Amino acid sequence: MSGQVKAGYARALDIRRGRVDLSHGGGGRAMVQLVRELFARHLGNTWLEQGNDGTVLPPISGRLVLTTDSHVVAPLFFPGGDIGSLAVHGTVNDLAVMGARPLWLTAGFILEEGFPLGDLDRIAASMARACAAAGVLLVAGDTKVVEHGKGDGVFITTTGVGEAHPHCTLSGSAARPGDVVLLSGTLGDHGMAIMSQRENLGFDTPIESDSAALHGLTAQLMACAGADIRLMRDPTRGGLAATMNEIADQSGVGVLLDEAAIPLRPEVAAACELLGLDPLNVANEGKLVLVCAEQAATALLATMRAHPLGRAAARIGGITTDANHFVQMRTQLGGCRMVDWLSGEQLPRIC
Amino acid sequence: MKYIDEYRNSALAQHIAAAIRNAASPARIYRFMEFCGGHTHAIARYGLPDLLPGNVHMIHGPGCPVCVLPIGRIDMAIELALRHHAIVCTYADTLRVPASDGRSLLRARAQGGDVRMVYAVDDALRIAREHPDRAVVFFAIGFETTTPPTAVAILQAAAENLHNFSVLCCHVLTPAAIAAILDAPAGEAPQGVPLDGFVGPAHVSTVIGSEPYAAFARAYRKPVVIAGFEPLDLMQAILMLVQQVNEGRAEVENEFMRAVTPSGNRKAQALMAQVFELRERFEWRGLGEIPHSALRIRDAYAAFDAERRFELGYRSVADNRACECGAILRGLKRPIDCKLFGTVCTPETPMGSCMVSSEGACAAHYTYGRHKDAQASAA
Numbered sequence: 220m221s222g223q224v225k226a227g228y229a230r231a232l233d234i235r236r237g238r239v240d241l242s243h244g245g246g247g248r249a250m251v252q253l254v255r256e257l258f259a260r261h262l263g264n265t266w267l268e269q270g271n272d273g274t275v276l277p278p279i280s281g282r283l284v285l286t287t288d289s290h291v292v293a294p295l296f297f298p299g300g301d302i303g304s305l306a307v308h309g310t311v312n313d314l315a316v317m318g319a320r321p322l323w324l325t326a327g328f329i330l331e332e333g334f335p336l337g338d339l340d341r342i343a344a345s346m347a348r349a350c351a352a353a354g355v356l357l358v359a360g361d362t363k364v365v366e367h368g369k370g371d372g373v374f375i376t377t378t379g380v381g382e383a384h385p386h387c388t389l390s391g392s393a394a395r396p397g398d399v400v401l402l403s404g405t406l407g408d409h410g411m412a413i414m415s416q417r418e419n420l421g422f423d424t425p426i427e428s429d430s431a432a433l434h435g436l437t438a439q440l441m442a443c444a445g446a447d448i449r450l451m452r453d454p455t456r457g458g459l460a461a462t463m464n465e466i467a468d469q470s471g472v473g474v475l476l477d478e479a480a481i482p483l484r485p486e487v488a489a490a491c492e493l494l495g496l497d498p499l500n501v502a503n504e505g506k507l508v509l510v511c512a513e514q515a516a517t518a519l520l521a522t523m524r525a526h527p528l529g530r531a532a533a534r535i536g537g538i539t540t541d542a543n544h545f546v547q548m549r550t551q552l553g554g555c556r557m558v559d560w561l562s563g564e565q566l567p568r569i570c
Numbered sequence: 571m572k573y574i575d576e577y578r579n580s581a582l583a584q585h586i587a588a589a590i591r592n593a594a595s596p597a598r599i600y601r602f603m604e605f606c607g608g609h610t611h612a613i614a615r616y617g618l619p620d621l622l623p624g625n626v627h628m629i630h631g632p633g634c635p636v637c638v639l640p641i642g643r644i645d646m647a648i649e650l651a652l653r654h655h656a657i658v659c660t661y662a663d664t665l666r667v668p669a670s671d672g673r674s675l676l677r678a679r680a681q682g683g684d685v686r687m688v689y690a691v692d693d694a695l696r697i698a699r700e701h702p703d704r705a706v707v708f709f710a711i712g713f714e715t716t717t718p719p720t721a722v723a724i725l726q727a728a729a730e731n732l733h734n735f736s737v738l739c740c741h742v743l744t745p746a747a748i749a750a751i752l753d754a755p756a757g758e759a760p761q762g763v764p765l766d767g768f769v770g771p772a773h774v775s776t777v778i779g780s781e782p783y784a785a786f787a788r789a790y791r792k793p794v795v796i797a798g799f800e801p802l803d804l805m806q807a808i809l810m811l812v813q814q815v816n817e818g819r820a821e822v823e824n825e826f827m828r829a830v831t832p833s834g835n836r837k838a839q840a841l842m843a844q845v846f847e848l849r850e851r852f853e854w855r856g857l858g859e860i861p862h863s864a865l866r867i868r869d870a871y872a873a874f875d876a877e878r879r880f881e882l883g884y885r886s887v888a889d890n891r892a893c894e895c896g897a898i899l900r901g902l903k904r905p906i907d908c909k910l911f912g913t914v915c916t917p918e919t920p921m922g923s924c925m926v927s928s929e930g931a932c933a934a935h936y937t938y939g940r941h942k943d944a945q946a947s948a949a
């Protein structure tokens with residue numbers, strides 16, 4: 220920011236020791252100072268700096284894709300990421316799996332009174348890195364402060380705008396019996412990274428979140444066989460189980476997964492075992508589920524495996540005819556069982 | 571991890587499955603009860619029934635601690651939270667168990683009760699230390715597995731003089747419940763529950779050992795094979811049960827030798843004996859009152875007994891009339907025999923306790939086995 224603006228403040232923001240207080244959300248000078256000295260320092264660009272109530276963006280040639288997502292996570296910082304990068308990746312991925320090229324983001328912050336400015340600074344810096352890596356710009360933002368005890372440190376809502384791929388007709392209702400299900404890598408890394416931090420499970424090798432932006436991978440897949448891709452999804456909350464049940468419901472089909480083919484890190488499997496959780500229900504933040512026509516499966520799988528985010532990609536099952544829209548899984552032992560939505564919250568078992 | 575993989579090896583599973591098929595005589599039906607909810611969950615999750623021949627049936631038992639908790643006991647915990655304004659700490663599943671008048675601990679929390687989910691009794695102790703001005707009650711449920719930690723917590727609270735901590739003790743005992751099932755009350759089923767043997771609990775047996783099952787294996791002439799929670803443990807145990815039945819034996823065998831010894835964990839048993847004594851009677855959800863089937867806190871630690879401290883009375887409350895939990899816990903009926911299953915009663919809106927925990931018979935069937943019902947009705 221320009222030195223001229225800076226001179227208007229009595230004292231610069233004390234990012235190292237300062238804390239968020241109610242005045243930072245009050246719409247007054249303190250709020251403008253927070254935005255300029257903290258957020259804009261990391262995330263500033265010509266759009267954001269217009270400082271108007273809205274941002275005027277240039278026209279684009281294709282169709283617009285719009286998405287929005289709120290991010291709440293505890294702890295805010297975890298191995299492999301933090302709420303800032305997560306808020307960017309989550310929204311970029313929602314656009315990417317729609318077959319869109321992500322362009323712009325907006326971010327709304329709800330801060331809790333007393334939150335350390337140093338942590339907020341780290342979060343803003345991390346968002347800036349994630350935006351740069353994903354090639355998107357943050358073009359508008361908002362900050363509110365709630366009283367101490369009424370928030371969980373920081374909540375971030377991000378909205379994303381992207382441009383649809385010219386041939387993009389991706390829809391959750393497009394899966395057909397005979398189609399193939401591909402998964403871009405190991406399951407449950409994000410959820411178990413969070414949970415093992417929360418429960419203080421001191422593992423020898425800490426589990427890292429898989430939080431990552433998928434737009435590069437999805438763009439290559441669209442280029443490889445866009446017309447044969449029926450749909451893509453990122454299996455976040457509710458994990459693969461929720462994603463496959465959504466697809467089965469929307470498309471009016473059944474799904475048969477093959478447990479032995481589903482990639483899983485040994486440390487994630489062990490942590491799930493310890494807490495009595497099913498990795499199929501655990502959240503991911505950088506994984507892609509793709510349903511495609513059988514004839515394109517081999518090429519798409521090869522494209523996935525050639526990409527850094529898809530090295531462990533696998534063909535994990537297929538779409539079936541099923542009037543009940545059940546998701547079933549052939550277990551490693553050769554039995555068959557249902558894969559249901561999670562009921563309530565995913566909770567460790569007691570016995 | 572390698573440790574786990576060894577017990578999930580598919581080729582080995584097929585091998586044991588073939589051995590069970592060879593051993594099981596086509597001329598008869600084998601009915602085995604897996605007592606423990608952990609086994610019910612594992613059988614459903616790994617799709618084990620698909621590996622068994624059609625004449626070998628697995629029947630769910632009452633070994634899910636959440637499922638057997640009677641309504642009146644949950645009412646007591648709710649009373650502690652709402653009327654006595656205590657901080658009630660308990661395991662997650664317990665929060666959702668339906669209590670009387672459509673209540674639950676989760677609803678009590680929404681009404682302003684301070685109900686907290688903990689992973690272990692240690693968390694409740696910590697909360698008590700952090701809130702010296704509030705009464706903190708640990709709602710203790712579970713079989714012999716979870717009992718020693720509760721005993722340790724009470725001893726710890728006594729040593730620290732932690733006056734604001736107490737325990738609502740609802741710990742129950744496995745052998746008493748198995749005996750109660752075999753002593754099926756007259757009128758329930760003319761010839762009692764038709765069972766040919768038991769898969770004995772894993773974790774419980776690491777504490778109590780294999781000896782406590784010997785008496786009724788002899789008395790009731792039912793074989794017991796103690797098994798671990800891995801799918802191959804279960805398959806192996808089923809094979810051992812089939813062989814015992816074929817040979818007319820009724821012994822206690824131990825498949826889970828890597829963790830269970832005949833006499834169990836003596837130190838844990840001593841801790842339990844120091845803090846707890848047998849209750850005269852205790853009501854189980856679905857099974858009714860069973861004598862000497864649960865524990866209470868000894869007089870020496872009365873200060874840490876929430877029942878005495880808050881003068882809580884126990885009032886028995888009957889289950890929903892249409893709910894078949896009782897018959898299911900006894901092995902007399904299957905989840906789909908209940909009119910409420912999958913319509914009124916689902917994991918999101920449980921009517922009976924068997925639908926609450928993933929170890930409950932109804933929840934396990936709903937989550938993992940519903941496709942079978944569809945196949946059966948289509949056929």
Ligand code: SF4
Pocket residue numbers: 892893894895898905908909910911912915916920921922923924925932
């Ligand atoms: S379906 Fe629900 S009401 Fe019926 S027996 Fe099971 S838990 Fe009880």
